[in-house]
Amino acid sequence: MTIPSPGPFTGRTLDGLGRDLRSGRTTSAELTALALDAIAGGAELNAFVTVDAAGAAEAARRADEELAAGIDRGPLHGIPAGVKDLIMIAGMRVTMGSRHFAGHVADADAACVARLRRAGAVVVGTTTTHEFAYGPTGDRSAGGAARNPWDPSRMTGGSSAGSGAAVGAGLVPLALGTDTGGSVRIPAALCGAAGFKPAYGAIPADGVFPLSRTLDHVGVLAATASCCLLAYQALTGARLPEDPVGEVRVGWLEPGSLFPADPRVAAAARAAAGQVEGETRMAPEVLELFRETYLAIQSGETAAVHAGRLAAAPDLFDPEVLDRLRQAAELPAWRYVRALDARRELEEHAEALFGPYDVLATPTVPILAPPIGAREAEAGGERIQVRAALLGMTSPWNVLGRPALTVPAGLVDGLPVGLQLVARPGGEARLFAAARRTEAGGQG
């Protein structure tokens, strides 16, 4: 799995970088300079919106001073990181990928950025987001589409498009994203990175521009599941056992029961999952209820965020985003209320679906990264909608707020495939244990 143009962090783990920093083989200043150079050199990917070279250099200098003085903030100390362009960074331009906020400067750090800094990481800049995070393709943003490092004519997936591109291309070893229906996992999968959407609320969303408040999750993108785990622990204070947690039962969730899948993609993910304890399927009526519930909750909450702008300055929206927002604004309230009820019902369906398994495995995305701008594609002999396909495997786990992870699962036609692993509530230790057990998790 070799990327055409490797970056300075391609093949590097947070663990390895941390060892190099502490052994004196490198410095945060050096890593940060590598990142800044690579970002400049990889400009065609459009992974970053705003780069704070001076601020990053200063933060790296402090990180190095602290390490030299014996102050060690842990695994993220001195690590350069990108932050999605709708997560507030004090004093920086944060645009939400929108012309509405073209000149917007955040006045305070989001909670997750404050935690990132406390953990010693070096914020190098903001990464491209699909406009207002409202789209899983990552190709509609005020600053233009992010481009897939494995083939720049293809989309990164989104909405954390630049975070996926930046980590996938090895420009930075770590990035923050947000995930409302798959927006961390989709670009991670399509760009060859790992990505973790923790349980709802595990990383607080304060200071993150909302898309859909009961579905929005803050997550992390990095090279491997183990890197994601380090970052997750650093950002939450969670401590998961690194040793086996006893038997972990993994079930293969038949992807076709969620969405028509490219058989090559399904096969690659299945191979990466390795030996599993069994297979399961989502019943069509449960799938339909997941889809309706996701759409209703997201539509109502997103339209509430943008009602003022929709009325006052609709022309500043990207036309596709505008069209979707207008549809969302028409959803009747009673459907939203029903969806809140359905959520409780879906908890029970999910319990039945998990059955004897601790972790369910699927492809993260059932298709390969489509060309930028594509809205229709083919999968499994069917004509499919690209947005629906991208979200098809991921969005149910936002409805339920369950922890979900994507890990690289090899290449098909030279493009990355992701394996998604989903846990029960509180099942993070088993989730990462399952990742270590898979073919995919064993690489990295």
Add this chain to the structure above:
Amino acid sequence: MTIPSPGPFTGRTLDGLGRDLRSGRTTSAELTALALDAIAGGAELNAFVTVDAAGAAEAARRADEELAAGIDRGPLHGIPAGVKDLIMIAGMRVTMGSRHFAGHVADADAACVARLRRAGAVVVGTTTTHEFAYGPTGDRSAGGAARNPWDPSRMTGGSSAGSGAAVGAGLVPLALGTDTGGSVRIPAALCGAAGFKPAYGAIPADGVFPLSRTLDHVGVLAATASCCLLAYQALTGARLPEDPVGEVRVGWLEPGSLFPADPRVAAAARAAAGQVEGETRMAPEVLELFRETYLAIQSGETAAVHAGRLAAAPDLFDPEVLDRLRQAAELPAWRYVRALDARRELEEHAEALFGPYDVLATPTVPILAPPIGAREAEAGGERIQVRAALLGMTSPWNVLGRPALTVPAGLVDGLPVGLQLVARPGGEARLFAAARRTEAGGQG
């Protein structure tokens, strides 16, 4: 304040009835027979939908046996009570005042009915509700309008219309109601009874047919505030101090800042409130936010309850209810989501409005009971909508879930006026202390 046709429980308190029961001056069987006779004799009021004479007689017999055996369930022991016709009573016909449920028999007791029975009360029957509780006038119900015992050509108010008529006419000394925007307090006030809407959730709503789940409150109607307090304590296990709880600061909330009021009604309520510590006003923009928030939450939640019936059998609804449901079904979801936000904002506005006061006093309803069927009226020289007027003083306290009480405040033109008292969260003891202090609370 003498009603034209007094009933057997006119002028009787739960306390007095309890003394008579325990001294042997009466029995539950006798009280129940009085209630059943009065209900039959007062049929023109249409206060009751279904009467369970045999079940009530049997429950009364058991209550008497228990008392004779020294088993005393407290202040409701042996007391005949009416239950609004959308609160489930096992084995009884419960119709929601709707042709959709004309033959519906409940299979289990609602939680509040189970508590009522455990407290020893005797359920005599179901009381008329406005269809699906969706209206404060009480004059649209499958079994016809309830009629005001002070003038049967006038409405009772609703939606707990029959509970108001039954207690106001002295047919029973106690009734259960539900209050989503004022549906306990409005009919209590217009029929000359006291009515208490406890804090949200204080009496569980399980087994109550929903109108708007985050606004629905179960409450009680009885002759006086003290009777309501006895019933509330019996149904919740709450124990409030009967002695003064220190100084209780009452503020007069200028009714005109909520809705145009009949000046005679306002004056009667103000007189009943007695000496107050000061006056306050609701700002127009806060009022507007209360109105919008109430309407959005109720519309979304109510339409969610009835969406299936609206699609499948619209003609079974009363035409006015149908028209309102269809409007409610069109409310966009984003307005509901915004309303949930506004609710939090309104908490802060309410704190400012209460300011130094523990309890706010207003008229319960700003007008006298209008003729049955009336939808427009005059108040303070303005043409007003009857539904909006009825709800004008009461609905804000449902948005916030605050405890609110109405007590009789005399007559204007031979029709009852209510004084509403509203407390801060947790302020029940001060609320009832304020009621005892008022002119109104001192009577009864």
